[in-house]
Amino acid sequence: MSSIQEQSPQYTRVQYVSLSTQGVITEKIKSQILASSNKNNSKRHITGCLICVKDMFFQIIEGKTDDVENLYTTIVKDKRHNNVVCVDKSQFFNEEERMFPSWDMKSLDVDSLFSAKKEVLICGENCNPLDPAHKRVIETAFSAFTTLMGSLFRAQQVFKNYAQPSVSRFVREGLNPLCIQSVETEKIVLFVDLVNYTTLTEIISQSRSASEIVRILNVFFTIVMEIVEEYGGDITKLIGDCVMCHFDGHDSQKAIDCSLKILQQLELLRNETTDPFEKLIFCTIGISKGKVILGNVGTVGRKLDYTVIGDSVNTSARLQSFASSTQYYLIFDENVKNDLESGDSVIFCGSIELKGKRNTVNAYTIENEYNRRLLKEDLKALYCSVSLEM
Ligand SMILES: Cc1cc2nc3c(=O)[nH]c(=O)nc-3n(C[C@H](O)[C@H](O)[C@H](O)COP(=O)(O)O)c2cc1C
Incomplete structure (x- = not known):
């Protein structure tokens, strides 16, 4: 074995928290889990501990990297809990570094520990739960622990909702997004923009409050983001009324299929909704493929974006705005066109200029x-009819 191989860490320790799907964790669930753990963990020499507090699990598993990864994948899929968040994933070199060398999986039932009628050790002192002074210490320690676990979940929920999905994914997998190096890679960048947002807000604000504008935006964002995720794309960020997302460089066909699905879903929404404003949700889409830099942009400690930057981003934004001057919702560049499976009926729409670029881009x-834009006069008539309805 080479010295590099000898030095590489063979062991992994995963710490995660999760929520029981059946509310407060019962004795039955605990004993089922421990039965599996005792049976399986010793076979693979996995050690660790499982702490149960009310409806929350906190578990540490450690052992050979492959075994721990496999077990963690199994545990994450277990229907008895959800909201599994990896708090930390670290590697170590040898057996001596295990935290729980002799525990296949020791369960620490914090609820019963604190309600036990025997002495417990807190801060190095023996506390007797029957002694009122000690009881207070025990209760305080218990409530601090429960609060800490609850706060961890709330922080995670806030983080999950506000952070970019790729950043949340890194954290869930135990990677520190701050340590991820920038890479140059090929990506397909999409800009999906709500048509006539300004006119739409004017019409809505004539009769409704600002929250109605936000609701309409969210209807649009939800449809777009769900479909992008379904097709394997990544949401890069929301920019005003526009969703910027990206696909891997070899996924041109997926990006096109995803765009057509978005157009189809929006048409379905407009046809089926009884909400007058939802009938006005249209979008234009620009797609460009090329080299981009993927990485953290911004200032650590202030504001960071894990994002893509490069020519394709500008081109995609430009193609999306170009769509407004065509009869179509969806416009893409030559690199995307060259990747498409035969049989797709591609139409040349013209060449467009880009700021600061000598060469034009073929669109x-x-x-x-679903890719036929409503004629301008029909769109105008639609806006008028909704305005009159209000
Ligand atoms: C919170 C939690 C912790 C678990 N920990 C372990 C564990 O350490 N080892 C294990 O084999 N299974 C564990 N499981 C159960 C696994 O998800 C899975 O059901 C089990 O490994 C299946 O093996 P079996 O068919 O042999 O029971 C855990 C499940 C939950 C919900």
């Missing part, structure tokens, strides 16, 4: 029933 679209 294309695809023949599809």
Whole structure:
């Protein structure tokens, strides 16, 4: 074995928290889990501890990296809990570094520990739960621990909702996003923009409050983001009324299929909704493929974006705004066009200029029933009819 191989850490320790799907964790659930753990962990020499507090689990598992990874994948899928968040994943070199060398999986039942009628050790002192002074110490320690676990979950929920999905994913997998190096890579960048946002807000604000504008934006964002995720894309960020997202460089067809699905879903929404404002949700989409830099941009401690930067981003934004001057919702560049499977009926839409670039970009679209823009006069008539209805 080479010296590099000898030095590479063979062991992994995973710490995670999760929420029981059945409320407060019962004795039955605990004993089921421990039965599996005792049976399986000793076979793979996995050690660790499982702490149960009310409806929360906190577990540490450690052992050979492959065994720990496999077990963690199994545990995450277990229907008895959800909201599994990896708090830390670290590696170590040898057996001596295990935290729980002799525990296959020791369960620490914090609820019963603190309600026990025997002495417990807190801060190096024996506390007797029957002694009122000690009881207070025990109760305080218990409530501090429960509060800490609850805060961890709340912080995680806030983080999950506000952070970029790729950053949340890194954290869930135990990676520190701050340590991820920038890479140059090929990506397909999409800009999906709500059509006539300004007019839409004017119409809505004539009769409704600002929260109605936010609701309409969220209806649009939810449809777009769910479909992008379904097709394997990553949401890069929301920019005003626009969703910027990206796909891997070899996924041009997926990016096109995803865009057509978005157009189809929006048409379905407009046809089926009884909400007058939802009938006005249209979007234009620009897609460009090329080299980008993927990484952290901004200032540590102030504001960081894990984002893509590069020519394709500018081109995609430009193609999206170009769509407004065509009869189509979806416009893409030549690199995307060259990747498409045969049979797709591609249409050349013209060449567009980009700021600061000598060469023009050829713009294309695809023949599809959902990719035909409403004529300007029809769109105007639609806006008028909704305004009158209000
Ligand atoms: C919070 C929690 C912790 C778990 N910990 C372990 C564990 O340490 N080892 C284990 O084998 N299974 C553990 N499980 C159970 C696994 O998800 C899975 O059900 C089990 O490994 C299946 O093996 P079996 O078919 O042999 O029971 C845990 C489940 C939950 C919900």
